[in-house]
Amino acid sequence: MPEYKMVVLVKQVPDTKNITGEAMKADGTVNRAALPAVFNPEDLHALEMALQVREKYGGTVTVISMGPPSAVEVLKDALYRGADRVFLISDRAFAGSDTLATSFALKQAIQTKFPDVDIVFCGRQAIDGDTAQVGPQTAEKLDIAQVTYVESIEHLEKKKIKVRKLIDDGSEIMEAPLPVLLTVTDTANEPRPYMAKKLLKYRKAATDFGLHEQLPKYPKFKEPEALKKHLAGKGIFIEMWNAEDIGADPGQIGFAGSPTMVKKIESITLTGTGFKEIPPTDEGIKDFVAELIEDHVW
Amino acid sequence: MAGHGEVWVYAEEDWDELKEIGIELLSKGRELADGLNVQLCSILIGSKVKKHADILFEHGADKVYVCDKPSLEHYDTVKYAKVIEDLVEKYKPNIVLYGASTQGRDLAPRIASKLRVGLTADCTDLQIGDYKHTDGNQYKNILYQIRPAFGGNIIATIVSPKHRPQMATVREGVMPTPPRQDGRKGEVVIFDPALQNLQNVTQILKREKTEKRVNLKGAQIIVSGGYGVGSRDGFNIVRELAAVLGAEVGASRAAVDAGFIEKDHQVGQTGTTVRPKLYIACGISGSVQHRAGMDQSAKIVAINNDPNAPILSIAHYGIIGDLLEVIPKIIEDIKKRRVD
Known part of the structure; x- marks a missing residue:
């Protein structure tokens, strides 16, 4: 049985599905601090599909996330669910990346570290941008x-795969x-x-970022380097790659590598000019229906 | 300068029919092309698709680029992308628009990556304007690509001033269908690129069409229920009002998530975008996500027991009360009028 090499790309996102008024600042921008960061929902389904392939056909599931240091949380989540290995791509140089620059970085990571990958899994889209482009x-x-x-x-063999996909109709x-x-x-x-x-x-x-915070919990270790060795020995050190590690050309990542730019952001303002209140009485309803008929609404 | 820097829209075709979205795009496309004083063109790809060009002319296209080959009968990402990439290289359009359909959202990013140009997903509006870059450069007549983000809580205007073509996918149902002008003609340009030896091509083994049981997009009247409806049985009264009005039944995400009704009824950001003549929201508080999918309705009626429900801020009529009491009154009144 061939051992399929699988990579799952996952993203940590603000939980926009449960957004509340407090999540918006007065200037109309999103107050990320007020939003819990979550595993992008559809990426969990991508991970599940990869884990099922591993069970049915054999192989390894590697999960990669690109994001700030806090994205290590979704990688740990992936480990709790059964991922074999996880890696974090993190570098300030990636800040401002649009979908094109992001996909370039992900491509670099896969090509440099997993050139013989068989299947790459992604969620359909992320709930912060909803682009489905990466x-x-x-x-x-x-x-x-x-x-x-x-x-x-539906079926997987050495050189081809058969899948069922949704189309509009x-x-x-x-x-x-x-x-x-x-x-x-x-x-x-x-x-x-x-x-x-x-x-x-x-x-x-x-990961490297978290070592300083972790140090106080390990009185035995005085230096981050020593703690890193210790964690690595136990198989719980999460390797992190920066732009250089994956050979990403600085001109193709971050703002420089992003053709799109944000011109303006506005919060949604309710533009209603006031509604006509209909009393919930027989008489009120009767007048209301009459008004709709008069307006030729139907 | 007509003929250079054209505005292109991708006319998606499937099951031997043009998709509505490709026609919808011609209304906004016309506006953009007129603003830039260039031609509006459609791209038509498939097998035996040339016959559809006339419909595109009658809805506003000046020119249709046709790539008609038996090997293109079914959509394939790599083949279709190759056709458009070659077309772009040859004719150098200024703007290319696609529907934000399952096909458009599969195709457009592949092309954008290959051409290394910008792409904005799921736009709800497009405009032409100037852009001053942070580096001090001024760009004239740039495509403003306007879209909701962060779950619909913000509206972002995206530009891609330095790259051509400027590309966007456009949400279905938000642009009006342009009026048909019978007999309007245009130019057909046949395009025949070499598609042999392409790598990474997929094969369709089987296609299944599910008949749509719910037609929200085409409905003149929609009666929608939200979490406030309370239960699956509670939806009976919503259905009854819809039946009396000859309306389609809609729902908010909260109602779908709660299991009151099936997902194909969902209106909003992650459901269907609608613009009926009359939208009656029953027990729907009106999250931004829901409002984004229905705020273009001509008349909005909100029935809600919460006088502070956000839905009321976009409603034309508000009935503050228990929907289980209010809706039967409306049904009864309409029935009575029919008898009278």
């Missing part, structure tokens, strides 16, 4: 096939050559919960 753009940059809106994997069964990049929808599966054993093992996992 998946297809990463596939193009890797020069591999892509299938978006994937609901299930139905579904298709498609065959794609490997390597391939799949974007996965939230109807594909039910993400598995944490495994207690994994939680116990990985909850103290840390």
Whole structure:
């Protein structure tokens, strides 16, 4: 049985689905501090699909996230659910990256560190930007096939994969050559919960950024370097890559590598000029229906 | 300068029919092309698709680029992207727009990555204006790509001043269908790029079309229920009002998530965008996500027991009361009029 090499790309996002008034600042920008950071929901389905492939066909599941140091939390989450290895791509040089610059960085990471990948999994889209662009753009940059809106994997063999994908008015069964990049929808599966054993093992996992904070918890170690060695020995040190580690050309990442720029951001203001209040009485309703009929609403 | 820096819209075709979105895009496309004084062109790709060009002319296209080959019968990301990439290289358009459909959102990013140009997803408005870059440079007549972000809580204007073409996908249902001008003609440009030896091509083994049970997009009247409806059974009264009005049944995300009704009824940011003549929101508080999908409705009626529900701020009529009491009164009144 071939051992499939799988990479899952995940993102830590502000929980925009449960946004409240307090999450918006007076100037109309988003108060990220007021929003809990979560595992992008559809990325969990991408991870689940990869884990199921591992169980059914064999292979390894590597999870990569690009983001600020705090994104290590989603990587730990991925470990609790059963990912084999996780890596963080983090560098100030990536700040301001649009989807094109992001996909370039992800491509660099995959090409440099996992040149023989068979399947790359992504969530269909992230709930902060809702663009659904990074998946297809990463596939193009890797020069591999892509299938978006994937609901299930029907069959997998050494050189090709058969999947079912959603289209606007139905579904298709498609065959794609490997390597391939799949974007996965939230109807594909039910993400598995944490495994207690994994939680116990990985909850103290840390990356370079977290070492200083962790030091006080380990009186035995005085230096971050020593703690790093210790964590690595236990298999709970999360490796981090910067732009140089993945050979990313500075001109193609961050603001420099992003063709799009934000001109203006406005918060949604309610433009209503006041509504006509209809009393909930028989008489009120009667007049209201009459008014709608008069206006030729139907 | 007509003929240079054209505005292009991708006319998606499937099941031997043009998709509505490709027609919708012609209304905004026309406005942009007129503002820039350039031609508005459609791109038509597939097998036996040339016949659709006339419909595009009648809805405002000046020119249609047609790539008609048997091997293009079914959509394939790499093949279709190659056609558009080659077209762009040859004719150098200023703007290319796609529908934010499953196909458009699969295709446009692949092309943007290859051409290394900007792409803005799921726009709800597009305008032309000037842009002053932070580096001090001024850019004239730039495409403003306007879209909601952060779950619909903010509206962002995105520009891509230094790269051509400027590309965007546009949300379905937000641009009006342009009026049909019978007999309007235009120029057909046949394009026949080499598509042999392409790598990474996929194959469709089977296609299944699910008949849509809910037609929110085409509905003149929509009666929608929210979390305030309370239960799956509670939706019966919403359905009953819809039946009396000959309306379609809609729902908010909260109602769908609570399991009161199926997802294909969902109106809003993650559901369907609608613009009916009459929208009756029953027990819907009106999150930004919901409002983004229905605030273009001609008349909005909100029935809610909370006088502070955000939905009221965009409503034309508000009925503050228990929907289980209010809705039967409306049904009864309408029925009575029919008898009279």
